[in-house]
Amino acid sequence: MIAFENVGKTYPDGTTAVEDFSLEIASHEAVVLVGTSGSGKTTLLRMINRMVDPSSGRVAIDGEDVAGLDPVRLRRSIGYVMQASGLLPHRSVLDNVTTVPVLRGTSRREARSRALELLETVGLDPALARRYPSQLSGGQQQRVGVARALAADPNILLMDEPFGAVDPIVRADLQQEMLRIQKELHKTIVFVTHDIDEAFLLGDRVVLLRPGGVVAQQGTPQEILAAPADDFVRSFVGADRGTRTLHVEEIEGRRIVVDADGRAAGVLEPPAGGAARA
Incomplete structure (x- = not known):
């Protein structure tokens, strides 16, 4: 379980990214943080793997405060997928996927065998393993990014607008692939997006944020659609325009x-x- 306990984040220049945020995410649950720019969703995501440390409050994984954990070891135990895939351009697809397992002590032979399996899991032909990122399409690069995040078999998968940079057709395909993977692997997923349709599709639970990380409403997609909490939520989900x-x-x-x-x-x-x- 991931627990945010009254966390806040204020930067040295006085900017408050998150005011006071609390949330519990159950094991194997897919939770989507959705909101406009400035809502603190990416800041909150990065608190989980200590890419950002809170100014107040704490983040705990299975009851253990992440502030007391070594950040490098923590990050290697958590899968992380970013918008631009973040692949190492000078390394092959296979070597990109095996990076974390090898750093954690897995033999190269075992890591490469697992990587080839994962390429198939994310819908890629293993024949692409010897190519370099520049030889792949944007959608293929994002699939490799997901495979790399899964390579060390983490319990937690963080996804920071991972499909935002690809075209709508590829994005829809990646979303369906993500649903299939989650049905098969049952990871604890924290997913960040500004797209409410994507949030409703992928989230077991959706947390809609106002600026400053203030929770406007949380619940299942069905609960939010059935009873928007206020005009802000109604506008964000499109209920005020009749689109829902x-x-x-x-x-x-x-x-x-x-x-x-x-x-x-x-x-x-x-x-x-x-x-x-x-």
Whole structure:
């Protein structure tokens, strides 16, 4: 379990990134921190692996204050995926993925065998293992970044807007791949994004932040959509614009889901043995 206990962060120039934030994240839970720029979401994420130390309060993993842990060893025990993949350009895909396991003492042979398995896990052809990052597409680089984060088999996976730099089609593909991986591996995931649709898709629980790391609302996507806490939340999730208000129209014998502006949002089709679904 990850616990934020009244954490705050004020920088030397007086800027307050996080005022007073508390949250518990259960083991194997995928929690998404979502908010605009200045909401402190990336600062909070980086407190977990001590890339940022809080000015007040504490962050604990399984009851142990991370401030008392060696930051290098801590970071090697936690998977971390960033927006620009962060791959080492002078090292092959295989060597990028094996970096942390080798640093932790795993033999190169064992680490490389595991890396090839992970490339398949993230949907990459192992034949790409000998290529360098510059020889890969943006989407492929992000998949390698996920494989590298998983290489040491961490319990915790931190993801800082990992799909923000790729085009919408690749992003949607990566999101679905992430859902598949989580279903298979059951990691504790803390995911940062500014995209509410991505948050609702990937999060077991979503934490919507105001500037300064103030929690506007937290809950499952269904809970937030069903009962937005206030106008800020309603605006952020699009409820005030009708983009989350859907109804069904029958057109040429098919049930079409339509939004408040009359735009088609999907088709309802009956599942194998039950009622219709989108």
